[in-house]
Amino acid sequence: MKLVAIAGSIADDSYNRKLVTFIASKYADLADIEILSINDVPMFNQDDDQTQSAPIQYLTHKIEAADGVILATPEHNHTVAPALKNVIEWLSFNVHPFTNKPTLIVGASYFTQGSSRAQLALRQILEAPGVGALVMPSDEFLLADVRTAFDDHGNLSDERTVKFLGSVMAKFVRWVSVLASMQEKTHTEPWRQEDLDAGRPVDTTIDVPAGAEDWVEQGAAKTNAASGQDYVKLDRGLLTVDQLNWFLNTFPMEATFMDDNNQFIYYNHFLDHDDMLAPCYPSQVGNAAAMCHPQRAQDHVKQVIWMLRSGQTDRFAMPVPGNKVNAKWIMHYYQAMHDADGNYRGVNEWVLDTWPIVADYLKRTGQTLVQAPGAQADATTGASAHSKPEAPTTPDADTGASEAKAATPLVPPVASTPDASTGASETKAATPLVPPVAPSTPDADTGASES
């Protein structure tokens, strides 16, 4: 394990430097500890960005490359030494090497406090956004009366102090390892292997660049594709390509085919881009999934595809942001497709406004919607029932693939939208059907015949 240590002082003689020097030699068997100098770091000035200067680059690279950081702070006027605060300001300005870096705070002072106030202030500073260090909780190493604490060889003389420092160091090293393995796990979660760039061609992949605007035309020429009056044999029936188009383009929903290489290869093109619920241009067909989704949504896209590909669920459903209860309820459904042998072959995504269907049903059955008091009904269907949209950066490291279904709509909810429409988990606004108090027009029993 590689650690770096910084004494928060630029004085010629520093007891805190002495302390980190002792730590580095005494606990060399626990970790390789390199002491970094902050002597040449200029005064922070936001008007004069010196992030690229050698002293700051040196610190940035050393900290980035280390598994953890030990900071030893003196206490000046009840707070962190200005020299140390100054370094942290540079390292939270245009570079952020402390982000998620396991950090241990120690400190020494002349009198009884042993830098206690400075350590508390330093903890607060390190936890500020922009710094983002992971400061080890609970353990404090406060070295008081530092002028008499070291012997002539630079060793701490008090055995109990050395023993305690040893236990703190052992705990820190363990803590660094635990955090490291957690971060490792985060990056090896199975859903991350989904390649949204469609870089893993399958047996149906056509050799035409995915981004080509005339991907369909090029592909059709390459494959000598059937068209117009050509007959296609289907399960189960026989249609011409024209007939197939008439058929697909009159389903009351927008349907999209994304194949098992995460390439978008078809949509039923019966509306112009601007009239679509999930807008799409004809030239986008052939795009890789990454090209059809904003960067911020891509982890979610991967999670959903992985859920379907790995068979955790066959269907994922979610309402879109901006829906209005009892007026418009646009749903996206993602359905896994499989071949005859059960192999995953892509996603059938369909999008429709479900409200007109509900409204029509209510009208025909003479019912009305009532809010269920405190109900936690499921507004969505399928596997997403209890899901909660997660930020793309915080997948659950502990649970891995088996819990991926607890993740995420394809597009993160817009913050300002009302609860009812923000995503798969927002179920409380769902309104279960109940019959009206007086059975008014029991059409439902009798059908459309108006008996």
Add this chain to the structure above:
Amino acid sequence: MKHYIGIAGTNSRHSTNRQLLQFIQRHYAPYATVELVEIDDLPLFYKTKDHSIPAAATALAEKIDAADGVIFATPEYDHAVPAVLSSALAWLSYHISPFAGKPVLITGASYGALGTSRAQAQLRLILESPELDARIMPSAEFMVGHSLQAFDDNGDLKDETLVRQLDGLMKDLQIFVDINTQLVHSLNAEAADWDEGTEE
């Protein structure tokens, strides 16, 4: 008329904290003089072997010594006061004590909503340390949030409520300075009595 030193805790050319002090200087000119000083010519603090301090620190200390009080306007970096300010305060308490017993008002301005609340709390702790020993005006805080939008073209604070709050604080500061002077006098007198007593 009271004379105050205004210290903006920054070395930045454009600072809404300096702007705030300039507003205070102008707005309360009929009642007090506020001299704005800069801290950007002080080097990063380090302990000198001979306890010497930079000439700029000595000059600053003399000004503070001669003033009735000090008004700080601090930015907030990483939930704390900027290093350039804590460094200046370290010099101003390194074997000198211009802040000892000195009335202080703490203010601050920030781009975000919080108006440097955390930095001000920390500055209070720093100024209360034995080496600085300042007399911080109790329960007084003044925070300008969204400071980039807070001033009009003339450099005046737009928010009337904030200006009224500042009016009150500046009046309180004047009284606080007087009370503090009396307190120092009576403490000195008592100390003298006590000294005489022990000599007997």
